[in-house]
């Protein structure tokens with residue numbers, strides 16, 4: 001049997017423990033990543049929700065920014081939720097001018113897109129690649145994807161209902177190669193299907209490297 005893949009959770013800020021618990025349940029071995037040496041060891045990485053401006057600043061001061069960009073370019077599987085999506089984007093609207101981008105996804109995101117009045121909300125979403133019914137999605141000061149490049153696969157959109165208003169049809173889950181991101185927080189709901197989807201992808205990358 002294949003070993004449990006080692007999946008790091010960027011542990012500079014945000015909901016690290018929740019992701020680690022979900023990864024363990026999804027068949028991986030989770031470990032915190034704060035240092036370059038820890039990043040070098042992992043088979044995959046989760047960028048948790050939190051505050052992308054703070055996380056971006058801490059990534060820079062921990063010296064992780066360039067090593068992480070390089071590992072992503074080399075094919076490291078990465079999954080970002082909420083602030084993680086913001087970090088992975090190529091470009092951000094309504095970000096801070098000094099906010100750094102990892103450029104792992106060819107998307108433009110809008111930070112805090114759902115508006116001030118709607119700080120958080122929950123809805124059920126069909127997510128491509130996730131079987132057995134919709135995912136209960138929790139959005140907290142979430143971004144959405146304004147533009148997605150040709151190589152980006154859209155995994156979920158906000159349903160076009162009367163209540164959705166300006167959010168109708170907005171892209172909230174994407175994948176490009178081995179990089180995944182959601183605007184919502186599956187780590188907060190106890191439903192580990194998205195983490196399983198990601199861990200499957202990490203396993204397939206581990207196999208690919210072993211067969212080289």
Ligand code: GLN
Pocket residue numbers: 048049050051052053081082083084086111112140141142143
């Ligand atoms: N609004 C936050 C940001 O832009 C994201 C919020 C979250 O991760 N829950 O970084």
